[in-house]
Structures are given as C-alpha cells and as structure tokens.
Amino acid sequence: MQRKAQKIGDKRIHIFRMTTKPNIISILALICLTGFVAPQDVRRPPPGRCRGGFSVRKADQRTLTIGGKVGFQEVLTNTGGWSQSTNDFQAPCNGVYYFSFHAISPQNGDFTLALMKGRLYQVTAYGSKNDFQQGSNSVLLVLNAGEKVHLELQQGTIYEHPFNEAYTSFSGFLVEAF
Known part of the structure; x- marks a missing residue:
C-alpha cells in the first residue's frame, strides 16, 4: 500500500493506493491509518456476489x-x-464452507450422527448411553455449486426437548468463494 499526502486548500488529505490485491491485513491497516469505518450498507456484498449460510435447530422427531x-x-x-423441505444445504457457488452440528443422546440410548456430502459421510459425532451425552463435530469442506450437505442418523436416536428448548443444531456458511 502506498500513501501520498496532498494539500487541498487548508486541509491535508492522504491518498492510499493498493499495490497488491487487498487482503484483510491491508484493509485493517487502511482503517487504522484513516480512522474510516464504512457505513453498514457499504460492507454488504454487491448484488450477484455469492453468499450462503444457515442455522437450524430442534430436530424433528418424525425424521429420526x-x-x-x-x-x-x-x-x-x-x-x-x-x-427446509428437503432438509439439506445446497452450495450456491464453488467454495470452502464451514459446518458444525450438535446433538444429545437419550438418557439410556446412544446415537451416531454423520455429516454427509451427497451420499458420502465426511465426519461423525457420537453420543454415548450414559445420561444425555452430547456429540458434536465441525468441518471445512470444498463444495462445488449445487452439491448438497445434510445430517444423517446412522444409529440410535437423538433426544430433543419436548417443549421450547432445542438440543440439536446444524449450521454452515460460506468461508470463501472461488
């Protein structure tokens, strides 16, 4: 990043020119040097730029x-x-995505839960049989546009609170598109 001072009237301004492709470090350096913070709407991705992410909770007992x-x-x-109708995430563009999931076993049961990319398991979580044990996992995956990810119960069952609390969750988001 190059910095050049210029005087306009009685005010001195600084002009910054990026000499390489901007990255988070150069952007943070620019913010520190200028004290500039963009308004909220300026920081949103421009239309047409890929974005995707979700967070869902409370397992539907009918699907277990x-x-x-x-x-x-x-x-x-x-x-x-x-x-919501197919219970999966479909990648909106090619990129790296982060996923995490959590569940609890019933008091006297256990479960194995897998994060699936298409028909192939990627990571699993296990909750043992001793008094509501939790199982969770997370992963970074490279997905092509249109590829789907979902959770699959491989064995046992998941305990879900009978009222308003939620013990099962699944989240994911785009880290970087390419």
Whole structure:
C-alpha cells in the first residue's frame, strides 16, 4: 500500500493506493491509518456476489430414522442454500464452507450422527448411553455449486426437548468463494 499526502486548500488529505490485491491485513491497516469505518450498507456484498449460510435447530422427531436425513423444526438464519423441505444445504457457488452440528443422546440410548456430502459421510459425532451425552463435530469442506450437505442418523436416536428448548443444531456458511 502506498500513501501520498496532498494539500487541498487548508486541509491535508492522504491518498492510499493498493499495490497488491487487498487482503484483510491491508484493509485493517487502511482503517487504522484513516480512522474510516464504512457505513453498514457499504460492507454488504454487491448484488450477484455469492453468499450462503444457515442455522437450524430442534430436530424433528418424525425424521429420526436410521439412514434418513435429520429434519429441523426451526430455521434461525438462512442467507441462502438451506432447504427446509428437503432438509439439506445446497452450495450456491464453488467454495470452502464451514459446518458444525450438535446433538444429545437419550438418557439410556446412544446415537451416531454423520455429516454427509451427497451420499458420502465426511465426519461423525457420537453420543454415548450414559445420561444425555452430547456429540458434536465441525468441518471445512470444498463444495462445488449445487452439491448438497445434510445430517444423517446412522444409529440410535437423538433426544430433543419436548417443549421450547432445542438440543440439536446444524449450521454452515460460506468461508470463501472461488
């Protein structure tokens, strides 16, 4: 980054020119040097730029079958890609995505829950049989546009609170598009 001071009238201004492709360090340096913070609407991605992410909670007990997709009762956030009707996330563009999921076993049961990319498992979580044990996992995955990710119950069952609390969650978002 190059910096050049210039006087206009009685005010001195600084002109910054990026000498390389901007990255987070150069942007933060520019903010520190100038004290400039963009208004909220300026920081939003421009139209047409890829974005996607979701967070869902509270497993739907009707979907908890061995080898089946886990469905969720509530969508907390969906900035693109999550389908409530098919219980999966479809990548809106090529990129690296981060996913995390959590669940609890019933008091006298256990479970194995897998994050699936298409028909292939990527990571699993296990909750053991001793008094409501939790299982969770997270992963970074490279996805092509259109590829789908979902949770699958591989064995056992998940405990979900019978009222308003939610013990099961699944979240994911685009880290970097390419």
